[in-house]
Amino acid sequence: MLKLNKSDTLLFVIVAAMVLLAPFILNPFPQGSSLAQMFNAGYPDLMQRFVIFGILVIGFNILFGLTGYLSFGHAAFLGIGSYSAVWMFKLLSMNVIPALILSMIVAGIFSLAIGYVSLRRSGIYFSILTLAFAQMSYNLAYSVLGNPSSSYNLTNGETGLQVYSNDPQYFASSSAPDTPHLFGLAMSDSSKLDIGSWQFTFNNGYYMSGILMLVAFYISIRIFRSPFGMMLRAVKSNQQRMNYTGLNTKPYTLAAFVISGMYAGLAGGLLSSMDPLAGAERMHWTASGEIVIMAILGGVGTLIGPIVGAGFNEYFKNILSKINDGILHQWLSFLPDGLENFIVGILHYFVGKGWHLTLGLLFMMVIIFLPGGLVEGGQRLAKLFKRKKTEDGSDSNNTPAK
Amino acid sequence: MDQILLQILNGLDKGSAYALIALGLTLIFGTLGVVNFAHGALFMIGAFCAVTLQRILNISTITEDPTKTDFLGNPAKIKTPIVETWFGPEVGASIIDWSVPLAIFFAIPIMAAVGIIMERGLIKHFYKRPHADQILVTFGLAIVLQEVIKAIYGANPIPTPAPEAFRGSFDFGTYIGFEANAIIYPYWRMVYFAFSAIIIAAVFAFLQFTTFGMVVRAGMADRETVGLLGINIDKRFTIMFAIAACVAGLAGVMYAPINSPNYHMGMDFLVLSFVVVVVGGMGSLPGAVLAGFMLGILEAFASMNQVKAIFPGIDQIIIYLVAIIIILTRPRGLMGRRGVMEE
Numbered sequence: 001m002l003k004l005n006k007s008d009t010l011l012f013v014i015v016a017a018m019v020l021l022a023p024f025i026l027n028p029f030p031q032g033s034s035l036a037q038m039f040n041a042g043y044p045d046l047m048q049r050f051v052i053f054g055i056l057v058i059g060f061n062i063l064f065g066l067t068g069y070l071s072f073g074h075a076a077f078l079g080i081g082s083y084s085a086v087w088m089f090k091l092l093s094m095n096v097i098p099a100l101i102l103s104m105i106v107a108g109i110f111s112l113a114i115g116y117v118s119l120r121r122s123g124i125y126f127s128i129l130t131l132a133f134a135q136m137s138y139n140l141a142y143s144v145l146g147n148p149s150s151s152y153n154l155t156n157g158e159t160g161l162q163v164y165s166n167d168p169q170y171f172a173s174s175s176a177p178d179t180p181h182l183f184g185l186a187m188s189d190s191s192k193l194d195i196g197s198w199q200f201t202f203n204n205g206y207y208m209s210g211i212l213m214l215v216a217f218y219i220s221i222r223i224f225r226s227p228f229g230m231m232l233r234a235v236k237s238n239q240q241r242m243n244y245t246g247l248n249t250k251p252y253t254l255a256a257f258v259i260s261g262m263y264a265g266l267a268g269g270l271l272s273s274m275d276p277l278a279g280a281e282r283m284h285w286t287a288s289g290e291i292v293i294m295a296i297l298g299g300v301g302t303l304i305g306p307i308v309g310a311g312f313n314e315y316f317k318n319i320l321s322k323i324n325d326g327i328l329h330q331w332l333s334f335l336p337d338g339l340e341n342f343i344v345g346i347l348h349y350f351v352g353k354g355w356h357l358t359l360g361l362l363f364m365m366v367i368i369f370l371p372g373g374l375v376e377g378g379q380r381l382a383k384l385f386k387r388k389k390t391e392d393g394s395d396s397n398n399t400p401a402k
Numbered sequence: 403m404d405q406i407l408l409q410i411l412n413g414l415d416k417g418s419a420y421a422l423i424a425l426g427l428t429l430i431f432g433t434l435g436v437v438n439f440a441h442g443a444l445f446m447i448g449a450f451c452a453v454t455l456q457r458i459l460n461i462s463t464i465t466e467d468p469t470k471t472d473f474l475g476n477p478a479k480i481k482t483p484i485v486e487t488w489f490g491p492e493v494g495a496s497i498i499d500w501s502v503p504l505a506i507f508f509a510i511p512i513m514a515a516v517g518i519i520m521e522r523g524l525i526k527h528f529y530k531r532p533h534a535d536q537i538l539v540t541f542g543l544a545i546v547l548q549e550v551i552k553a554i555y556g557a558n559p560i561p562t563p564a565p566e567a568f569r570g571s572f573d574f575g576t577y578i579g580f581e582a583n584a585i586i587y588p589y590w591r592m593v594y595f596a597f598s599a600i601i602i603a604a605v606f607a608f609l610q611f612t613t614f615g616m617v618v619r620a621g622m623a624d625r626e627t628v629g630l631l632g633i634n635i636d637k638r639f640t641i642m643f644a645i646a647a648c649v650a651g652l653a654g655v656m657y658a659p660i661n662s663p664n665y666h667m668g669m670d671f672l673v674l675s676f677v678v679v680v681v682g683g684m685g686s687l688p689g690a691v692l693a694g695f696m697l698g699i700l701e702a703f704a705s706m707n708q709v710k711a712i713f714p715g716i717d718q719i720i721i722y723l724v725a726i727i728i729i730l731t732r733p734r735g736l737m738g739r740r741g742v743m744e745e
Contacts, residue, residue, distance in 0.1 A: 070534045117730065124437055124533050125729055128680050132722040135673055139722075144715030285673055289541060296538060349553045357553065360545035367539045368527070 008221050011304060015217060019210040022047055023200045030197035034330075038322060041315055044190055044203035045274075049314045051206065051213040052270045057294045057306035058213075058220050059263020063256050064292075065301035066229060068236035069119070072127045073134025074291050076114075077107040077261045079141065079283030081268025083154065086161045086278045093172040094163070094180050096187065096208070096273040100266060107265020108258055110137075115257035119250060122239065134285055141280040160279035180273045182208060187273055205274045212270065213307075216263060221303055223259070232256050293363050299373030308374050313359065320355035404575060404584040409702045411574065415591040415660060417698020418598035419445075422653035423675040424682060424690035425602060426646035432622045432685040433639045436525055437533055439540035442672025443547040444647050447516060448654025449663035450551055451509035453560050456501040459485050500565045502659055509655045510648055517647025521640050544668065552665040559662035564590045568659075590659050597656050601649060602691055608645075609687075618642055622685075677725040683738020693736055697721050 004012060018025060027042030029035040041047070060074055081103035088099035118129040144150060146157025155161055163169075177186040187205035194200075223229045231252045234242055242249050272278050281287070290313070298309020328344045328351070335343065350358045370377050423445055430438045462481040470478040486494030497504070524543065528536045563569065568589040575585035609615035621628045621635045628635045654663075661667065678697055682689030703709060705717035728735060 068534070070537065117726065120730060121733065124537070124684075125680065125733070127534075127537065128676055129726060129729055131673060132677060132725050136719045136722045139718035140715055143718045150714070286669060289545075292538065292541075354549060354553055357546060357549035360542055360549055364539060364542035364546065367535060367542060368524075371531075371535065 002218065004221060005225070008225065008303075012214075012218060012221060015304065015307065016214050019051065019214060020207075022050070022206075022210070023202055027198060027200055031199045032197070038319065038327070041318065042201060044188075044201060044206050046314065046318055047203065047206045048209055048270075048274050050311050051209045052267050052274070053294060053310035053314055054213045054307045055209070055216045055270070056264050056267035056291060057298065057310045058216050059260040059267070060291050060295050061260075061300065061302075061306040062220055062223060062232075062263070063260040064295060065305075066224070066232035066236060067253050067256050069122065069253065069257070070127050070292070071118075071130040071257075071260075072285065072288050072292065073114075073130035073132075074260070074264055075285070075287035076134035076137040076283050077111055077264035078268040078271070078287070078291075079137065079278070079280065080110050081107045081265030082272045082278035082282055083141075083161055083268075084265070085269035085272035086163065086276055087154075089163045089169075089180065089272070089276050090161075090167040091170065093169055094176065094178060094276075095171075096180050096182055096269075099180070099273060100212075100269040103265045103269030103272070104262045105265075107268065108262045111258045111261020111265075112254070115254050115261065119253050119257060131285055131288070134283060134288055138280055138283040138285070141283060146280065155278075155280060157280070160277050162277045180205075180276055209270050209274070212266065216266070217303075217307070224303060228252065228255070293359070295373075297363060297366055297373055299375030302373070302375045305373055305375045312374060316359065316362075317355055320351050320358055321353070323351040325352075404580050405706070407575075407580075408585050408587075409706060410699050411585065411587050411591075413699030413702030414595045414695070415698075416701065417695040418595050419653055419657055419671065419694075420675055420678045420698050421691045421694025422598050422601060423650055423671055424678040424694045425605060425687060426650040426653075427675060427679050428682070428685060428687050428690040429605075429642055429646040429649070431679070432687070433618065433642045434521075434525070434529070436528065436536050437540070438525070439537055439672065440520070440544040440547065441540075441646075441650055442668035442670070442675065443544040444513065444516065444650040444668070445654040445657075445671055446551060446663070446665065446668030447547065448509055448513060448651030449562075449658045449667060450555060450654075451512055451651065452502050452505040452562050452655045452658040453555065453663055455505040455508045456498075456562055459483065459498045459501050463487065502562060502564055502655065505655045505658075506652060509651045513648045513651030514644040516651075517644035518640060520647070521643040525643075544672070548665050548668060555663075555665065557665060559664040561662045562658040564593075564659035568593055594656050594660065598653065601652060605645070605649060606687070614638065614641075674721060677721055681725050681728045681735055683735025686735065686737040689735055689737030697724065700724065 002009070002012075023042045025042075026047065027036075027040050029040055041050075056074075056078060060071070063074075064070055084103040084106040085096075085099035088102050092098050114130065114133045118126055118133065121129060141155040142157060145152060146155040147153060148156060148159075176184050180187045182204070185204050187208065188203075190201045190203040192199055192201055231249075235249050235253055239249055268278075268282070271282070294309040294313045295306055296309070297312055298307065299305030325344055325348055328347055329340065332340045332343055348354070366373060372379075423441060426444070427438060427441050430436055430441070460483055462483045464479050464481055466477040467480050468477050472478050483494060483498060485497050488494065489497065520543070524539065525536075528539055571586045571588045573582055573585070574587040574592075576582055609619055617628065617633055617635070618638055621633075621638065625635055654667075674697075675694075678693045679690055681697065682691070682693030700720055701717065704713075704720040709716060
């Protein structure tokens with residue numbers, strides 16, 4: 001199907017089914033129960049973040065996973081995409097199509113320029129060059145380009161770029177909603193379905209981003225399986241040898257850089273389409289670091305890894321920041337009081353506002369013990385199960401490795 | 403002329419911080435070959451050593467004074483720092499006043515311990531892994547350290563004043579023949595510059611004139627041969643890591659009065675000090691120091707109003723711009739050795 005081989009088709013179908021059915025899958029607990037408040041993730045805002053960051057990390061994986069070039073400045077393209085999209089909202093109309101197209105084009109142009117320069121070096125120098133370019137973009141967006149009194153106020157500085165009522169909006173029609181919309185279909189609108197005590201939300205913005213993520217995922221599968229993808233892998237394993245055979249690897253790595261930059265631009269445009277407000281903090285280098293973290297958590301160089309990583313990061317960020325001392329006490333109330341207070345006192349530092357700490361520790365653990373990320377962990381588990389099953393003599397029906 | 407001198411002076415304090423952090427980074431890179439993204443966190447821990455010592459010295463006993471009452475009619479509470487009861491009020495007060503310089507002695511053992519634990523516990527296992535893995539694991543460590551500090555000290559900057567004698571500014575210009583009020587410079591920044599000059603000189607002297615330093619330099623040039631001669635080079639490199647951590651920590655301690663310590667100061671300095679290391683040349687100690695001061699001064703010049711009028715925003719990007727040009731035109735940096743990380 002779709003020129004994919006059997007296992008890739010299976011993978012794609014599973015991902016597609018999960019994306020389309022996510023409002024059901026992510027809402028396993030009935031509305032209003034205490035578990036629902038904690039673990040349900042089926043609300044639009046979070047689901048949108050899952051798929052949008054999925055796109056971003058899929059793109060990052062095409063660069064880092066295939067060529068091994070570690071870019072520490074990828075958030076710059078995310079920010080550039082966000083700003084371009086909001087500018088389209090300000091100038092044309094709130095329709096998201098021109099916004100997304102422009103955000104990809106502008107991010108593509110920037111990544112072409114930055115990539116052309118940065119790819120002249122490799123290894124740590126490449127990381128530092130991309131970092132320097134990203135910090136330059138961030139500083140400029142924050143200071144000169146963001147000063148409301150200057151004549152080139154492109155980013156509106158700390159306030160963030162947003163749509164005002166006196167913006168021109170040359171193509172705005174009066175019938176369309178004044179939030180971002182797809183030909184009249186507002187991104188923020190949702191339809192709700194009540195079954196028993198469950199409530200499922202189907203959000204327009206989520207489905208649009210989800211479908212775009214599937215397209216992005218499909219393209220990335222095709223790239224991974226193409227001769228171009230093979231070339232990028234060859235660059236990762238031994239670039240010098242490639243050069244000795246008389247082959248110029250630069251166009252290939254540059255193409256990979258631009259593709260991943262455009263993915264990031266699309267993700268930025270989508271972020272702005274869900275909420276038309278773009279701020280410079282999206283370009284800060286710690287945001288780039290977070291992209292790297294997501295990619296590593298999931299599994300670099302695998303197809304499904306980026307989606308797992310992005311979903312995992314966003315989901316745990318969400319849960320961990322919601323847990324507070326009261327909930328911990330409630331969970332641990334079966335323990336004797338002294339022990340309970342002691343454990344809560346320790347856990348206090350890892351939840352709520354301390355979720356960064358937990359994710360940081362997790363990230364370190366993954367790098368130290370599981371360089372292949374969660375995907376490798378899943379594969380190891382699957383192998384373990386498989387071996388046990390064959391030892392038992394039963395069929396070795398492997399669960400599809402994530 | 404006085405304008406130029408003023409900008410050079412302005413650049414010196416930041417330049418000193420860059421130089422010290424970059425020196426530590428280069429020591430680690432040159433000896434162990436590890437790219438340490440957690441080095442900014444060490445700088446931050448140093449600054450929080452100053453905060454901690456200040457808090458320890460301010461631990462007080464509370465006594466009630468029945469002769470005075472507060473506005474609710476309760477007896478007034480008087481806080482007496484324990485140091486004052488031990489050493490008498492005057493000596494005690496001056497000890498508290500001098501808490502930042504005293505924190506140097508407090509920070510050295512802590513930073514050395516942190517450095518040794520870091521190297522033996524984590525980084526040791528990453529020598530054989532690719533540079534990207536080293537970058538990532540130390541980046542993770544930097545996040546963790548930053549969050550630990552945030553959990554303990556909160557997210558707000560903590561003002562840590564310099565000793566009374568060094569607060570305020572003095573008229574530096576009059577000492578060297580300019581008219582009054584031409585060059586006003588804060589005392590503490592002068593102290594910071596002098597301090598960092600001493601530290602840098604000490605590190606270089608240690609490497610140049612002691613047997614230990616000689617072995618370390620030999621190890622930097624050819625680790626295997628030194629190992630074959632029966633010298634335990636790993637142990638010495640661990641000690642060098644501890645020294646590098648101390649250098650970063652001391653830079654942080656003394657920086658506390660200039661910029662109130664907060665949990666993300668390490669990350670803020672980290673990127674810049676990496677840029678400094680690259681500009682100076684990976685693995686070159688004099689290069690790191692030179693580039694640190696040079697970029698600090700360049701940044702000060704770029705933030706002059708006359709310059710900003712011609713190139714708006716240049717003060718924000720000058721360092722990165724210089725770094726990009728240097729990396730592209732002179733891959734081994736200003737003073738890098740031939741063949742070191744020259745891909």
